[in-house]
Amino acid sequence: MFKFLFKRFMSLIPVIFIISVMLFGLFKSMPGDPVKLMIPAGIKSEVQRQMIYDQKVQQLGLDKSLPEQYVRWIINTASGDFGTSTSFNKPVVDVISTPLQNSIKLNVFVVILSFLISIPVGIKSAVKRHSLFDSFWQVFSLVGLSMPVFFIGLLLIFILAINLRLLPAGGMPFRFNGNFINDTLQWAKYMALPIITLTIGNLAGTIRYVRNAMIEVISKDFIRTARSKGLSEKVIIYSHAFRNALIPVVTLVAGSLVGLFGGAAITETIFAWNGIGYVLIQALNSRDYMVVLTMNLFYAVLSLTANILMDIGYALVDPRIKLK
Amino acid sequence: MKENPILKALKSFGKTLASLFTFGKKEVPVFNLSEEAVLSPTRVIIKNFKRNKLAMFGLVWFVLMIVFVFGGSALFPIDLYETEPVLRNTQPGTGYTNVPSELNSVGVETISTGITYSVALGGNGKVYTWGVDVNDVLSVPKTIAAENLTKIVSGDRHVVALTAGGKVYAWGNNNFNQAEVPYEISNVLQLETAVDILAGDQFTGILTNKGKLYVWGSTLATRLDIVPKEFQGNIKKAVASSFNILLLDNNGKVGIMGQSGTPLETAMPDYIKDGSVQLVDITVTLRTAAGIDKDGKLYVWGENFNELLQLPEGIENAKITQVTAGRAHFMAVDSNGKLYAWGSNKYNQATIPSELENEKVTYASAGFYQSYAVTESGKVYGWGNNGFLLGSDEFGRDLALRLLHGGRVSMTVGAVAVLISTIIGLLIGLISGFYGKWVDNLLMRFAEVISSFPFLPLAITLSSFLQGYLTQTQKLMMIMMILGVISWPGLARLIRGQILAEREKDFVLAARALGIKSNTIILRHILPNIINIVIVSMTLSYAGSLLTEAGLSFLGFGVVPPSPSWGNMLNGAQQSDVIQLYWWRWILPAVCVLIAALSVNIVGDGLRDAMDPKANEK
Numbered sequence: 001m002f003k004f005l006f007k008r009f010m011s012l013i014p015v016i017f018i019i020s021v022m023l024f025g026l027f028k029s030m031p032g033d034p035v036k037l038m039i040p041a042g043i044k045s046e047v048q049r050q051m052i053y054d055q056k057v058q059q060l061g062l063d064k065s066l067p068e069q070y071v072r073w074i075i076n077t078a079s080g081d082f083g084t085s086t087s088f089n090k091p092v093v094d095v096i097s098t099p100l101q102n103s104i105k106l107n108v109f110v111v112i113l114s115f116l117i118s119i120p121v122g123i124k125s126a127v128k129r130h131s132l133f134d135s136f137w138q139v140f141s142l143v144g145l146s147m148p149v150f151f152i153g154l155l156l157i158f159i160l161a162i163n164l165r166l167l168p169a170g171g172m173p174f175r176f177n178g179n180f181i182n183d184t185l186q187w188a189k190y191m192a193l194p195i196i197t198l199t200i201g202n203l204a205g206t207i208r209y210v211r212n213a214m215i216e217v218i219s220k221d222f223i224r225t226a227r228s229k230g231l232s233e234k235v236i237i238y239s240h241a242f243r244n245a246l247i248p249v250v251t252l253v254a255g256s257l258v259g260l261f262g263g264a265a266i267t268e269t270i271f272a273w274n275g276i277g278y279v280l281i282q283a284l285n286s287r288d289y290m291v292v293l294t295m296n297l298f299y300a301v302l303s304l305t306a307n308i309l310m311d312i313g314y315a316l317v318d319p320r321i322k323l324k
Numbered sequence: 325m326k327e328n329p330i331l332k333a334l335k336s337f338g339k340t341l342a343s344l345f346t347f348g349k350k351e352v353p354v355f356n357l358s359e360e361a362v363l364s365p366t367r368v369i370i371k372n373f374k375r376n377k378l379a380m381f382g383l384v385w386f387v388l389m390i391v392f393v394f395g396g397s398a399l400f401p402i403d404l405y406e407t408e409p410v411l412r413n414t415q416p417g418t419g420y421t422n423v424p425s426e427l428n429s430v431g432v433e434t435i436s437t438g439i440t441y442s443v444a445l446g447g448n449g450k451v452y453t454w455g456v457d458v459n460d461v462l463s464v465p466k467t468i469a470a471e472n473l474t475k476i477v478s479g480d481r482h483v484v485a486l487t488a489g490g491k492v493y494a495w496g497n498n499n500f501n502q503a504e505v506p507y508e509i510s511n512v513l514q515l516e517t518a519v520d521i522l523a524g525d526q527f528t529g530i531l532t533n534k535g536k537l538y539v540w541g542s543t544l545a546t547r548l549d550i551v552p553k554e555f556q557g558n559i560k561k562a563v564a565s566s567f568n569i570l571l572l573d574n575n576g577k578v579g580i581m582g583q584s585g586t587p588l589e590t591a592m593p594d595y596i597k598d599g600s601v602q603l604v605d606i607t608v609t610l611r612t613a614a615g616i617d618k619d620g621k622l623y624v625w626g627e628n629f630n631e632l633l634q635l636p637e638g639i640e641n642a643k644i645t646q647v648t649a650g651r652a653h654f655m656a657v658d659s660n661g662k663l664y665a666w667g668s669n670k671y672n673q674a675t676i677p678s679e680l681e682n683e684k685v686t687y688a689s690a691g692f693y694q695s696y697a698v699t700e701s702g703k704v705y706g707w708g709n710n711g712f713l714l715g716s717d718e719f720g721r722d723l724a725l726r727l728l729h730g731g732r733v734s735m736t737v738g739a740v741a742v743l744i745s746t747i748i749g750l751l752i753g754l755i756s757g758f759y760g761k762w763v764d765n766l767l768m769r770f771a772e773v774i775s776s777f778p779f780l781p782l783a784i785t786l787s788s789f790l791q792g793y794l795t796q797t798q799k800l801m802m803i804m805m806i807l808g809v810i811s812w813p814g815l816a817r818l819i820r821g822q823i824l825a826e827r828e829k830d831f832v833l834a835a836r837a838l839g840i841k842s843n844t845i846i847l848r849h850i851l852p853n854i855i856n857i858v859i860v861s862m863t864l865s866y867a868g869s870l871l872t873e874a875g876l877s878f879l880g881f882g883v884v885p886p887s888p889s890w891g892n893m894l895n896g897a898q899q900s901d902v903i904q905l906y907w908w909r910w911i912l913p914a915v916c917v918l919i920a921a922l923s924v925n926i927v928g929d930g931l932r933d934a935m936d937p938k939a940n941e942k
Contacts, residue, residue: 146871266780303776303777
């Protein structure tokens with residue numbers, strides 16, 4: 001197990017190296033000069049501007065050669081120093097941390113909700129194929145897959161927030177008074193619409209996935225054997241069939257981990273939720289390279305980690321797969 | 325002759341593709357028993373697909389959509405840079421010029437036109453309204469039914485009516501208080517009597533019996549509330565355009581107020597300014613004015629926009645009795661009842677209906693982009709902008725037209741992106757699957773690098789950085805490239821897996837034993853076996869690509885305006901007032917994306933089911 005993990009991590013190193021070089025190269029070849037934007041607007045004298053410019057360049061180490069800059073950046077990043085955001089004028093970590101927490105808060109609920117719904121629904125759909133229940137969820141997932149996420153969000157805003165005035169149309173909770181119940185309610189109110197939107201978006205895919213995996217398993221011979229032994233349908237489905245259908249589901253859970261941290265740029269923008277995707281778009285619009293660079297690296301490492309988790313998950317649910 | 329293997333592979337690919345989309349071909353009757361044995365795998369797929377009613381429906385639907393979108397945008401070209409700000413956010417509906425038939429019998433006093441509607445004062449003193457409602461302007465206040473109205477005029481979104489007793493009523497859009505008489509002006513009206521009214525873009529004015537003009541509403545930017553001293557108290561007639569009011573005093577002199585420096589002011593001939601030509605009637609389009617003197621001679625000045633200064637033939641010898649102006653066109657009636665129209669003809673507002681050619685016109689009224697004429701027999705004709713079937717957007721552009729062209733862009737971008745990603749994925753998958761070893765390792769690591777970035781953030785980042793200084797077409801190409809270049813790893817892995825499976829099969833071994841080159845084996849023996857999977861994957865990722873384009877453009881990182889796409893037409897929905905008030909601006913494009921993606925998904929699902937060997941078991 002540990003040997004496998006070690007080997008798997010070792011194989012990541014070249015990948016991460018290539019990713020970092022690619023990202024670094026991409027960001028170095030970008031148009032525009034972020035240093036120019038850092039000079040305070042009040043300073044009019046050309047000489048003074050040039051002085052500040054040189055000072056900033058030196059401070060950021062931009063006067064060094066490209067390989068040297070790359071090595072410095074990698075070392076800094078590895079030691080947890082992600083640089084300074086040019087638009088917020090504070091360390092990138094500080095810029096990202098709160099939105100990251102906000103995104104996680106949102107996505108934990110989304111992931112839990114969508115699995116809580118999609119696994120039972122998927123199983124029932126597979127077991128009762130071509131029933132009314134199955135048809136309903138089939139149509140639901142087909143339409144859900146074809147529906148742009150923002151359309152779900154906009155419809156929810158239109159109906160629940162604007163016409164019925166039940167929930168806020170967007171934004172972050174702000175009326176805290178220290179009372180636990182009140183604060184939780186505040187969060188719930190503002191999180192409800194984004195959560196519903198993202199959950200509906202997720203459900204469409206996951207229900208299909210679980211259903212297809214189950215159908216595949218149910219048609220296997222060992223299920224027939226189990227039936228002929230006279231086992232109860234519950235035992236057959238939940239203990240024999242579902243355990244075997246878990247493998248594809250594990251892929252799904254691992255994939256959703258990326259989503260958990262990765263945030264959802266579109267949904268967060270619609271609901272003005274101060275999450276990580278929202279920050280990415282703001283950073284891009286203000287050409288805040290360090291934030292964008294760090295976030296892309298973060299995403300990449302995240303999905304590589306998810307891949308490893310997926311491998312471990314496979315081994316856990318399927319004893320035939322050995323971690324070699 | 326030896327045939328080029330690539331060409332041959334392409335041919336078989338083309339055949340497969342073509343066979344997937346030709347249906348209704350006559351089937352050769354075969355005996356039930358021998359049927360299974362005779363059919364090739366592709367034909368089995370087609371047969372299964374055709375049996376699936378939903379999938380066939382999806383296919384027909386999708387083909388219809390393509391025909392509609394591409395045919396429609398070819399038939400109705402679009403001018404990307406043309407805007408009509410005054411027609412912004414009009415709700416879906418047509419019939420702007422559908423005059424109520426009752427008006428034909430009661431006679432017409434005046435007709436006045438707003439952006440989407442018209443109002444008329446009938447010969448019986450009744451107010452008639454038609455067209456599409458905006459700001460409740462079509463619901464005439466009940467109180468005025470009892471009044472004896474003398475005049476009714478319409479601004480862009482509000483209507484003003486004047487009674488014989490000098491009372492002023494107004495209704496409709498009131499966001500600058502243009503639809504209610506201000507307190508200080510109602511005080512003035514106790515000393516003076518209103519004899520004429522005028523209404524423009526979000527402002528209202530009255531002319532009193534002492535020759536004084538009072539204007540209120542949206543006057544802050546244009547200073548329309550400041551009447552020149554030399555005219556105030558001597559004004560005979562005032563006409564309103566968007567930013568100016570043209571004044572005619574009792575001596576036949578013409579003055580101007582409102583925004584300064586417009587062509588109306590700078591291009592005004594001296595003989596009109598100093599009153600050496602005495603005008604009796606004036607009218608004004610956006611920046612061009614027309615007037616007639618007491619001999620019926622027509623004068624025009626101002627901006628030669630839409631060739632408004634080019635008078636129609638025969639008008640210089642005619643004795644003009646009435647001249648009227650829309651937003652960008654003029655109409656004039658001469659003493660013989662002949663009607664002239666010139667200026668912008670974008671909505672056919674300057675094309676006089678052929679029925680009117682032999683009729684004597686007694687009254688003509690032009691407003692915004694609509695035209696009306698009343699004949700001697702009392703029949704009222706209306707033509708011009710008849711409305712927007714699906715409404716208009718924030719720049720007054722026809723949403724239906726933009727949906728057609730946006731569909732063309734969205735569907736093309738999605739298709740090209742999928743094509744690019746399929747070609748890359750197919751190549752890399754084939755090479756890495758067949759050659760294995762270090763080539764495989766290297767390519768798969770590469771695929772891992774690409775796929776380790778979450779799709780949307782990477783697409784947004786790339787698009788935002790590359791968009792710097794590209795032309796409109798280059799930007800479109802760039803979006804296709806980005807979408808294609810970052811979405812191939814999934815397909816490459818799928819194909820690699822398939823090849824690994826196919827490579828071990830006996831027919832490959834047989835081909836090898838025959839001494840066939842590996843290139844030929846890949847292209848001629850293995851590729852045809854996996855092409856079906858590629859097509860299903862293409863179909864399903866096309867649906868995904870439509871959605872991605874929509875999402876990217878919605879955020880402003882995809883197709884950039886003025887090029888329309890279903891995604892960027894939704895861009896306005898980031899403002900809550902658009903969601904709340906102008907539903908057609910976000911529901912319609914989103915529904916278009918939805919039904920396009922849905923039909924593609926249905927087809928993809930149908931294809932996948934048709935290929936599933938289990939579906940063939942009966």
